Amino acid sequence: MNDTILVVGAGPTGLSAAAGAASIGRNVVLVEKENVLGGAPILSGYAKLVPSGEWAKDAIGRMVRRVESDSRVTIHRATKVTRVEGDHGDFTCTLSNNQTVKAGAIILGTGFTHFDSINKPEWGFGTFEDVVTTTQVEQMVAAGKIACPSDGRVPQRVAILLCVGSRDRQIGREWCSKICCTVSTNLAMEIKEISPRTDVFIYYMDIRTFGLYEDKYYWKSQEEFKTKFVKARIAEVTKAPDGRLLVKGEDTLVKRPIVIPMDLVVHAIGMDPNADNPEIAKVFGVGLEKHGFLDRGEQYTSTFSSTRRGIYVGGAALAPEDIDTSISHGLAMAMRAVGELAGAVEKAA
């Protein structure tokens, strides 16, 4: 019986799981495929996080440092797991750097992949320079400057299109990405803070700023920062002769077609299942659910179990998820992994 915990993925979920297991005295091996730890908020350079308002590099940076400075945690960067043998209590994992790790339990915090807007060509991404994604605007905000990529001018008008790559049967994405409404209403405020004279329009089907994000983001964005909300799913983004963009659609509330000039169009991109998931399913022998996220086992007494005993899954690997929830998943998985191993040891004795 081996009581080392193998954590795969060093995003908010994996970092939290690793710190959690180490804090109760277990040795942890953390395997991350990128060279940098921190997951999406760091890899994509997010600006201020919802709901703390802290810069991502500070907040997630703290999580990274906590794990890096913990002598119980061994970190493998730019590494993947290529083979898993054995069972609960006694896994042997081969890494892409040819090392072998023996572990009693495995925690998957392998997260998500950003939707690639190229897959919705009618909304102009890849065709027009001034059509960008929320992650690009996060980076602009982090750099303190909102500008149209085409010529560097400060946009008079920004249109944020919600549900890009979510809630769309045409592209096989039938889920809501949960966080993009909140992120977008927050971005609208950040844009306005940097450029007070810019008008921000959010084109929506529904606004899903769940829980306490309702007034903190949606209401505040509308009431204090004067973000305009237009109920329309945009059909097409084109370019006017003067170089500005035109968003075309139907304003469902006035029942009229609209063709409105904009300077910058932002896709609120959704959270896809991790593009690695088919590979992860094969290597770890776990199941995928119908959308392509990692599947769950029984949840009420075996919380965060995958479909394979001794392997746990949480965070955005399970479904679109926010950071706070991912962090709790991580901690809960550490608890489950350590607890079940202790139970197995007791039984064996």
Add this chain to the structure above:
Amino acid sequence: MPIHEKTLLAPEQVLTSDKLVVDGVDVSGHWNTMILPRTVTDYDPDFYQTIQKYGGGENVHRCWQCGSCTNSCTMYAINTDFNPRYWIYLVNLGMVSELLKDKDIIWQCVSCNKCTNICPKDVRPEGVMKALQHWMEDQGHVPKAKSTLFDEEFARQCLERGRIEDSEVMTKFFKKTGQNLMELATKGWLGIFVARMNKWNELKEGRIGRFLARMPILHPLHMALAIVFKPRTKSWGRTGEVLKQYVEEQKRVAHG
């Protein structure tokens, strides 16, 4: 192909001509009707600020279009074209020409405030209706509403004399709104109103003295005298003028 949503077409968008030539082809007769596009090609995103400057319009930008106001509205129950939810949307996106299509019914709001009580975002739609009406009057889109004429006469007397005389307010209001006082008294509601102020029961039961004593004579007499003598509040002095200046100043600050 049939036009499914004919009701969405405004009459000025439908062009019909007896003789029509398109690209050199005579299409008179069957194809003589053309419909102009209904596309909204721009917003006026600052327009809501104009409305916010009128009392009652301050919260217009908070609306999230739930429709509670319209659903609860007294006027909507009678006239489904009366739609505060819709007008508030048009204000926020600055679709002014669309808004002005309904300029002749916005005044119908009866200020019952059902909308205000139900609105989950505290937009105060009743106030927005008032603000819209005032904006339209200021811009000359609609003639002054009767209530505005009433307010003006009321305020004028206040400022001039520090008090109002009901009878003078009434007579001036009737005059400005083109209502003939004599006609109202002899044939209209005013006659009935005054007649009902008598204690007819006393007369029926034979108490003629009591009936006569309670006839509405003194009060109307008092009112008539006040029209002639126009009493002022004691030591009113220049108060009215100062107040007037203040009101004008505030208006300038608000509307530029």
